[in-house]
Amino acid sequence: MTLSYTNFRGEAYYLHSSATKKGNLTYHFSKKVKDNAIDQLPKGYEIYENPNGKVYLRKEQKQIVSDQEIKTIKKGLEYYSPIKDIKLDVKKEYIYIYYANKELGEVLPFMDSHTQDKYKQYETELRLVLIDEDERCFVMERFCFLGGVDDWIDLEDSTDIEALLAKYAPHIGQETLFEFG
Numbered sequence: 001m002t003l004s005y006t007n008f009r010g011e012a013y014y015l016h017s018s019a020t021k022k023g024n025l026t027y028h029f030s031k032k033v034k035d036n037a038i039d040q041l042p043k044g045y046e047i048y049e050n051p052n053g054k055v056y057l058r059k060e061q062k063q064i065v066s067d068q069e070i071k072t073i074k075k076g077l078e079y080y081s082p083i084k085d086i087k088l089d090v091k092k093e094y095i096y097i098y099y100a101n102k103e104l105g106e107v108l109p110f111m112d113s114h115t116q117d118k119y120k121q122y123e124t125e126l127r128l129v130l131i132d133e134d135e136r137c138f139v140m141e142r143f144c145f146l147g148g149v150d151d152w153i154d155l156e157d158s159t160d161i162e163a164l165l166a167k168y169a170p171h172i173g174q175e176t177l178f179e180f181g
Contacts, residue, residue, distance in 0.1 A: 002037040005029070007053040009118050015041070015057065027057040051087045051098040051122040064093050065130055069161060073097075073128065076165030083173045087122055093130040098122040099173050125177060126168060131157060140164045142181055153181040 003015040013029035016036045020026055027042060041047070041057075048058045070088065073095060077086050085100035101123045128138045139157035158164050171177035 001039055002033050003039050003041060005047050005049070005055055007049050007055055009053045009120075011053065013055040017042075029055045029057065051089050051096075051124075052120075061092065063090070064133065065090055065095055069136070070095070072161050073165065076162050077169055077172075080165050080169035081172045082170060085120070086172070089124075095128040095130075096124045097126045097128070097172065098124045101173070126172060127152065128161070128164065135159055138164065140168050142168075142177055144181070155180050 005013050005015075007013065011031060013031060014033045014037050015027060016030055016034055017025050017027050017038050018036050025042075027038075027045065044060055045057050046060045048056045050056070070090065073088060077097065078084070081099075083099045087098045089096040089098060099122060100120050125143045127141050127143075129141060131137050131139050137157055137159045138161055140155045141152040142155055144151040144153050155168065156164060168177070168180065171180070
């Protein structure tokens with residue numbers, strides 16, 4: 001039985017492997033089952049779904065940010081953010097805060113919530129970065145759309161995650177966010 005994974009949009013992905021020119025195995029997901037489909041997750045790998053539903057196989061990631069810190073961030077976003085459709089994407093010391101860029105219910109009111117999920121797109125303008133593992137100090141950054149591909153502006157650092165969220169989360173998806181920095 002082929003290993004499959006269903007993303008938040010309800011799309012099924014199937015794991016495949018193939019050999020490189022050097023004879024090493026490479027892995028990828030496809031929406032169709034092909035001859036090179038496999039039935040097990042390779043050792044040392046994990047399934048990763050990005051906030052927009054694309055599915056990848058990647059090497060297992062060491063978690064630097066604690067579960068308690070992630071829980072605090074989720075609670076803070078729930079409380080302070082005007083946008084409620086938010087996802088976190090944790091990559092090493094980075095916690096990207098993604099939000100649905102349009103309320104599809106307003107744009108396409110005839111669609112039910114399951115159908116809306118197929119068309120949602122998430123974007124990020126804020127992220128937290130763990131800058132001191134011993135002190136558990138984070139810096140809040142916002143994306144700068146004026147420069148290159150990966151330009152982030154430091155806004156403020158603190159050991160108090162909730163204080164950072166109280167200050168910046170109300171501006172997620174708002175023009176007022178760009179007044180900071």
